[in-house]
Amino acid sequence: MKSSLGLLQKQSLAASPQLIESIRLLQLTHAELHQFVDQELEKNPLLEPAPNDDALSGEVEGPTWAGSPDRPRQGKSLPNAASTASGDRPAFEEFVALAETLHDHVARQIALTAFTPREQLIASELAGHLENTGYLQVSPLELAGSLNVRPEDVERVLGILQHFDPPGIFARTLSECLEIQLRQRNRFDPAMAVLVANLEMLARRDFQTLKQRCDVDEEDLLDMLQEIRALDPKPGNRFQSGAPECIIPDVWVLPSPGGGWQIELDPNTLPKVLINQSYVAEVSCRAEKKSKDMAFLNECLQNANWLIRSLDQRAKTILKVATEIVRQQDAFLEYGVAHLRPLNLRTVADAISMHESTVSRVTSNKYMLTPRGVFELKYFFTVAIASSEGGDAHSAEAVRHRIKAMVAEESLDDMLSDDDIADRLKEWGVDIARRTVTKYREAMNIPSSIQRRREKRLWRNGDQSLKAS
Structure with missing residues (x-):
């Protein structure tokens, strides 16, 4: 045993903070990316937003057809909301109308009901505990204690509210929700009451036991099941619960006039920034004599250049991955889901000379509009x-x-x-x-x-x- 000193040369890859941040940008959704860029614009005085120009695009050729060259291509019809011209592509918010919420609908009915001031207070409190699905999430006893009123007063007001539209709201359980709707249809007879009380058997499709418990034959049970299916288990869902939401695709796949597919990145999902060069020159002249100011200016300039390069690289990477996915899944675009090919991340990564983890980040929370509908990029990997x-x-x-x-x-x-x-x-x-x-x-x-x-x-x-x- 002896000790000695020696030199060992070793190579290693260290990820800089900016490299880590660039990798993180790949997996951000376009909404998160816009938020990140807005923060950078606030922090960096050298940056300014740039107007969007034409989208980055690529083209993928379709398969070669045998037979007549004028054979019609299949599966090329676009959804009504899309157009082959990028300038005519729709703004989805133009098709969204602000609908009445469930709470607005209930509040209007409470205002039109002949409640006493005390009942009005109870009704408003009960409405405040109404879920968007239409179910009540507070017990009358608990609410009576908090309002210092009698529990029977709360129960009486709740009974009135349970006759409001849509039928079934203010129920506390699924059974009660169905019972309210059946009572309003005058169909809550003893046999139906037993069926509603045994919904777990209905879920298990144990029809034989249900016939025995309800004391009905097969024909009557069938009629009862049809009535149950016609009810709404979540009556509040027909109302809009908040601000309208829609998926804005990051990538558009459109039929190319010459055959094949045109792949474009939506410019609305790509924030663009520029360096204000005139402001850089002006500030540089004033900061020449102050080393602290020059250091801050250089840091801002370096961060600005990094952000511009990272955004450009992100857009090109998404386009590369999407283009390869379209090339691999051309049969799906032509004929539908029955022709979806098996595909994994490694296949796409090898084809475009990227790391598998990069492809994984790019396909997370990114969406593609195709003639077959809107799909998350990960959908194509099966x-x-x-x-x-x-x-x-x-x-x-x-x-x-x-x-x-x-x-x-x-x-x-x-x-x-x-x-x-x-x-x-x-x-x-x-x-x-x-x-x-x-x-x-x-x-x-x-x-x-x-x-x-x-x-x-x-x-x-x-x-x-x-x-x-």
């Missing part, structure tokens, strides 16, 4: 399911779409078990296990084949009864 024929793998999202379509088309005489669905998928070249089918089916809230058969039998018997009558 797990691959092997092909049973040795060909290209299938996207998990496309497989889920096929499962949903198969279930929608089945009949009472041909109900598909999870094994049947797996077998049919294998016939189409999808190598999938039954347990995977079960997992996908449950994730889409599709009942089992036994439950679906029971429901379809109820519905068919109900239709036959209606035709007979």
